[in-house]
Amino acid sequence: MNIGIAGAGLCGRLLAWQLLRAGHRVTLFERDGSGAQSAGFIAAAMLAPFSEAVAGSADILTPGLQALQDWPAWLAQLARDSGCAVPFGCEGSVVVAHGSDRAELHWFYRRLQGMAAPAAGDCRLLDGPALRQLEPGLGAFTQGLWLPGEGWLDNRALYQALDGAIVALGGQWRQGHTVSAVTPAGLVTDGATLPFERVLDCRGFGARDQLANFRGVRGEVLRVYTPEVQLRRPVRLMHPRYQLYVVPRPAGIYVIGATEIESESLAPVTVRSCLELLSALYTVHPGFAEAQVLEARAHCRPAFADHLPHIIQRGALLQVNGLYRHGYLLAPAVVNSVLSLLAGGEVLAPVQHEVADGPNLTCQRPPARPRGIKP
Ligand SMILES: Cc1cc2nc3c(=O)[nH]c(=O)nc-3n(C[C@H](O)[C@H](O)[C@H](O)COP(=O)(O)OP(=O)(O)OC[C@H]3O[C@@H](n4cnc5c(N)ncnc54)[C@H](O)[C@@H]3O)c2cc1C
Structure with missing residues (x-):
């Protein structure tokens, strides 16, 4: 399949790599050159299922423990694909x-x-x-x-390794391209609609105006x-x-x-x-x-309001978002859920799957405006 991905932060990069490995053609659009403005780039990248389940929902404990098994296998494969080891x-x-x-x-x-x-x-x-x-x-x-x-990984080394693997596997990078809209038929950038068989919206907080019950939660490191x-x-x-x-x-x-x-x-x-x-x-x-x-x-x-990852399916468009403070911890569940949906299967817990009617992506919310930081 010919797949367009909007956003090359944590989710977009991992999906591009895995989809290329599965034999798809992938083009990745990122507004910022390197992804250094993504949440995934500044994150601590702890893999902490116990701590996160205590702080939030017990629903993430089992998939989080599974992620501790999945990441070493992913990183070993990534080292083979990119030639880069990720600490x-x-x-x-x-x-x-x-x-x-x-x-x-x-x-x-x-x-x-x-x-x-x-x-x-x-x-x-x-x-x-x-x-x-x-x-x-x-x-x-x-x-x-x-x-x-519980563990951690070096997220910046991961980004670099994913860049190398995506190029090595034939992925197309469109860096410095802001995606102004996503639709089931394609994505819009620089005033042109580019058609794809499948579109994945992985813009994280950047997609806030097209998602209902969605918010950003500020974090400083x-x-x-x-x-x-x-x-x-x-x-x-x-x-x-x-x-x-x-x-x-x-x-x-x-x-x-x-x-x-x-x-x-x-x-x-x-x-x-x-x-x-x-x-x-x-x-x-x-x-x-x-x-x-x-x-x-x-x-x-x-x-999202439930603090769980969601995949919203609108025909050929999948909006993959809501990774909240568990992006690294739940990445294997999210990525494997997308691969499964594209192959006609089901999502894995705790990922929430919604099937939406119609292509209308605008949600009823005021435009983004800066707000003061609450104590
Ligand atoms: C301070 C902090 C600490 C964290 N610590 C951890 C942790 O220890 N462990 C953990 O598991 N998770 C942690 N997280 C959470 C994790 O970073 C996020 O869940 C994850 O990065 C979300 O991935 P994403 O791909 O959806 O979004 P992002 O990583 O933000 O990527 C979105 C990408 O889309 C691009 N984009 C946005 N809009 C557009 C547009 N219009 N056109 C083109 N490109 C666009 C952005 O530039 C960005 O590169 C932390 C987050 C923060 C903020």
Whole structure:
């Protein structure tokens, strides 16, 4: 099939790669040259099914655990297709809290124990010595919760590898092309309608005006560099008002995140968010005091009201969106659902499949306007 994809962020790139592998012809349209303005590029790219199920819906636990199996196989295939290895870790993650916030840690643990998945039973509380044996850098804490198997991947290396694989497999890139409309017959860019047999709309937050019950949820992240701190695993700090996570990358880089604010503003990171994130970071390990702040970025997580991914089917058009804060975690379920639908099959849980009548894509909502950031 001849397939046009609007948006080359996380979802668009992964789908292009997998569809090319399945023998389809693919053209990928991206408004920004490299995808550096996508949510997937700034994300922490944690693969954290336990933590995300506790923070959100238990529906994502089983598919999230499945993703921990799927990603290594994907990355091995991607290395063969692109010649690029993507750094990936799956040595579990650790949740910690300072003494006065210990109740938050225990609440987290109780929520986890209440989940039906047998794997949740492997998560366990560690005392101070056991915690330090696992992560020597966490000497500031006397207790921690160990979540085995949780992981992370280097999203920027992933983007680069996907670029290489898409080119190697014969995909057509149309970088710097804004898609102004998608229809079952094709997509509109630079004033022309380009016909395709199938159209996939993967514009994330950029598709907000064509989707009902859809919103962006602002998130801010920092990247810091320090050779003073050695953490092998993602660390999540529980706090009554905000949670912090620290996710390692190769060569002394850490991604620090993330705020979650009911705002669709794409404005730069605020002083308040920087202060909160960096103050909390400093309490995880004093060695972060001298860390260099390399980057501060904000984006909007694309979300439907139920916070689950949706595929809305309008004839030959599939609108694939709503990956919210689980884009990396649920990517295998979403991508495999699209492949399955194109082959006449069903979607995989927790992906929601809607079949819409008619080609009318405009939804009744006011045009996008910047809104203040709520505290
Ligand atoms: C701060 C933050 C932290 C996150 N951390 C994690 C995490 O740790 N783990 C996890 O699993 N998920 C995380 N996520 C979520 C994840 O990043 C998203 O769910 C995922 O990126 C959504 O993928 P997408 O392809 O739908 O959208 P995006 O990745 O945003 O890609 C959309 C693409 O479409 C392009 N586009 C938009 N409009 C147009 C147009 N009109 N024409 C052409 N191109 C267009 C954009 O430029 C972009 O490249 C995080 C998100 C944020 C914001």
